[in-house]
Amino acid sequence: MVEALHVRDQPNSPPTRVARKYSQHHLKSVLMFMGTKQDHADQIAAHVFERLSHTHPTPINGHISDQNADRNRHTVDYDSFLQLVRQLLVQYNYFNPKQDLEVAWRIKDRQQSVCILLGGTSGCGKSTLASLLAHRIGVTTVLSTDNVRHLLRNFHPRETAPVLWASSYHAGESVHPTPDDELSAETQIVTGFEAQNEIVYDKLESIVRTFRARGECLIVEGVHLSIKHIRRLVLEHPNCIPFLIYISNQTKHTERFAIRAKYMTLEPRVNKYVRYFENIRVIQDYLCAEADQWLIPKVDNTNVDRSLATLHATVVNVLSRLHTTGRTSVIDPDTGRLDILHEEYTKVHEDSWSSKQMLRKIRQNNPTRKRTAPASLGLTISPTSSSPSPPWRSNSHGSGRGLNVNTNANANGFGGGLMSPLALISPYLSIAGDPVGDPAGDPASELAYLDDVAWGSLAS
Numbered sequence: 001m002v003e004a005l006h007v008r009d010q011p012n013s014p015p016t017r018v019a020r021k022y023s024q025h026h027l028k029s030v031l032m033f034m035g036t037k038q039d040h041a042d043q044i045a046a047h048v049f050e051r052l053s054h055t056h057p058t059p060i061n062g063h064i065s066d067q068n069a070d071r072n073r074h075t076v077d078y079d080s081f082l083q084l085v086r087q088l089l090v091q092y093n094y095f096n097p098k099q100d101l102e103v104a105w106r107i108k109d110r111q112q113s114v115c116i117l118l119g120g121t122s123g124c125g126k127s128t129l130a131s132l133l134a135h136r137i138g139v140t141t142v143l144s145t146d147n148v149r150h151l152l153r154n155f156h157p158r159e160t161a162p163v164l165w166a167s168s169y170h171a172g173e174s175v176h177p178t179p180d181d182e183l184s185a186e187t188q189i190v191t192g193f194e195a196q197n198e199i200v201y202d203k204l205e206s207i208v209r210t211f212r213a214r215g216e217c218l219i220v221e222g223v224h225l226s227i228k229h230i231r232r233l234v235l236e237h238p239n240c241i242p243f244l245i246y247i248s249n250q251t252k253h254t255e256r257f258a259i260r261a262k263y264m265t266l267e268p269r270v271n272k273y274v275r276y277f278e279n280i281r282v283i284q285d286y287l288c289a290e291a292d293q294w295l296i297p298k299v300d301n302t303n304v305d306r307s308l309a310t311l312h313a314t315v316v317n318v319l320s321r322l323h324t325t326g327r328t329s330v331i332d333p334d335t336g337r338l339d340i341l342h343e344e345y346t347k348v349h350e351d352s353w354s355s356k357q358m359l360r361k362i363r364q365n366n367p368t369r370k371r372t373a374p375a376s377l378g379l380t381i382s383p384t385s386s387s388p389s390p391p392w393r394s395n396s397h398g399s400g401r402g403l404n405v406n407t408n409a410n411a412n413g414f415g416g417g418l419m420s421p422l423a424l425i426s427p428y429l430s431i432a433g434d435p436v437g438d439p440a441g442d443p444a445s446e447l448a449y450l451d452d453v454a455w456g457s458l459a460s
Contacts (some may be wrong), residue, residue, distance in 0.1 A: 005052065006075040010042040019075050020109075026047055027085070027139045030108045035316055036101040044088045051084070052076070068091070099320040103352035107319075108138070110215035113239050115208055116315060119225030120245035121284045122169060122273060123256045129245060131220040132308050137217075137315070142208065145222025148200050156199070163195045167272075168223045169279040171196045189282050193226070200224045200234070208237055223283075227290035231336065241315055241341060244291045244298045245307070246284050252302055253281075295342035297349075310348050317344040 024045045031041035052074050082101055089097040100459075106112040118126045130142045149164065158165045162174040167273060172192030175183075183191065204224070208308035211218040230242045247253035257273035258266050268275040293300050298312065301307045318341055330341040367427065 003049075004022075005049070006431055007081050008075065008077045017340055030101070030104045031085075032097075033108060033137045033316075034097065034104040035312060036092075036094065040092050040094075042091065046083055047079075047088055099324055100316055102116055103316075103319045103323050107217060112213055113215050113217050114315070114319065115211065115217070115233075115237060115240045116219045117225055117230055117233065117240055117242035117313075118219065118221040118245055119223070119227070119242065119287065120301075121280050122167075123260075123280065124245045124247050124284070125256070125304060125307070126223075126245050127220040128304060129299075129301065129307055129311065130219045132304070133311055134219050136308065136312055137221050139217045141211070141216065142219045142221065145200055145204060145220065146226035148207070148222075149196070149224065149263060150205050152199065152203060161199065163192060164199050166192070166196070167276075168193050169276045169283060172279075186282050186286075189279050190273065190286050192254045193283050193286075194225075194228070197224045197226045197229050201229050202413065204229075204237065205233060208233060208240070212233065212239055227287060227294060227296060230296065231294060231331070234329065234331050234338065238331075241318055241330060242296055242338070243311060243314075243345075244287055244296055245301050246288060246298055247302065248300045249302055250281065253277075295337040295339060297338075297342060297345035306352065310345075310352065313348045314341070317348065365445060415416060 004021050004023050006021050008019045027045040027048065028041045031044060032038065036044070046056070083106065086097050086101060091102070103112070107114060116130075116139075118130050120126050127144065130144075134140070153164060156164050163171050170192070172188040174189070174193045175188055175195060191443050201224070204220070208218065208220065225242070225245070230240075234240045234242060246255070254274065254277060257271060257277070259269070260273055264343060265271055266274050268277075273280070288298060290296075299307050299310060319343060321340060322328065323332070327340065330338045330368050332339050
């Protein structure tokens with residue numbers, strides 16, 4: 001089998017032109033970036049190299065000097081190579097791979113870069129999402145703004161920059177307004193928060209600039225990405241794609257701080273995050289209001305798997321749309337709003353299904369199907385020769401790639417749009433028990449279980 005391919009940058013370029021060398025690993029990373037399942041990426045990459053291994057090596061410098069030396073060296077032009085990959089993607093039921101594949105190839109080849117910004121308050125899951133997203137799309141560097149703040153503390157003593165040495169949620173305590181300034185408690189919290197962000201911004205911007213100049217991708221997460229500073233980064237660096245991560249449910253937000261306490265407790269006396277929880281919520285409300293004003297997508301991170309899938313799909317959609325339309329940035333130069341990013345995120349978000357909606361749709365499509373009480377669950381997998389695999393692609397380049405249940409799927413479980421995991425596994429689940437209309441059944445536990453089953457596969 002061919003060990004490496006030499007791809008010419010321009011189609012129909014002469015054999016003497018220097019071609020770049022690519023391995024199966026590089027092709028798999030390109031496919032994973034555009035949203036291909038890992039097993040499909042492995043199979044497609046292997047198929048491409050296997051097919052090319054049966055062709056004759058292309059002469060290098062006008063001749064083949066040594067058959068053994070050139071046995072594993074095959075040169076192809078860029079368009080022919082991508083056309084072969086696109087054909088295989090269609091066979092695996094991935095729709096419209098043209099724009100996504102070209103964008104992913106350019107990014108992995110460092111001809112283009114992307115910087116994903118994840119802002120939000122403490123405890124909303126920014127670090128977790130950043131790590132998972134980096135692993136999924138193959139970004140090797142994740143930068144936390146907390147590390148930038150810690151670095152700057154070495155150059156700014158506590159006496160001269162007390163705001164920098166405080167946590168973001170109580171930096172307002174280091175702000176001392178003049179007697180003429182009458183600041184409310186909420187205003188003082190936000191003022192201290194923004195004051196600390198201003199100190200961190202210059203160093204953060206220089207890091208983003210360096211990565212962009214090198215053509216490397218970067219994910220930045222942290223509390224210091226306020227909406228004001230996010231907009232500044234997007235204006236100065238068009239390759240930035242920002243999101244605001246937040247937790248709408250106050251109880252869930254509080255519970256996330258238990259693991260950060262020394263004794264795994266929510267007791268304010270020993271858990272500083274709970275002690276300053278009201279400050280954290282004030283900052284979150286401030287960020288959400290600003291995000292709504294400038295159309296920066298807000299991701300309600302109550303379900304990590306769903307948030308991860310939404311972020312990935314939105315990033316790919318936005319990059320493909322920018323590539324197709326010829327725009328260089330997600331921000332509108334006239335209004336200052338991030339219209340393209342907001343539109344693509346809205347399409348993905350509106351096409352998503354909650355567990356309750358998915359279960360209701362299954363029952364509508366299968367009126368004779370029974371369900372069981374959650375105590376026994378009654379879920380059995382029917383024998384099948386092949387397991388369904390969800391296509392991420394819709395049939396339009398930058399829209400409709402959401403998390404919708406496709407009611408027009410064919411017999412193999414595939415359709416024209418993205419199908420939710422529950423929609424894919426439902427044909428293979430035999431749910432036996434009480435009739436659907438039985439009012440005595442309590443679906444609460446069943447919904448929770450189906451939610452875990454459906455969305456858990458998105459993280460794989």
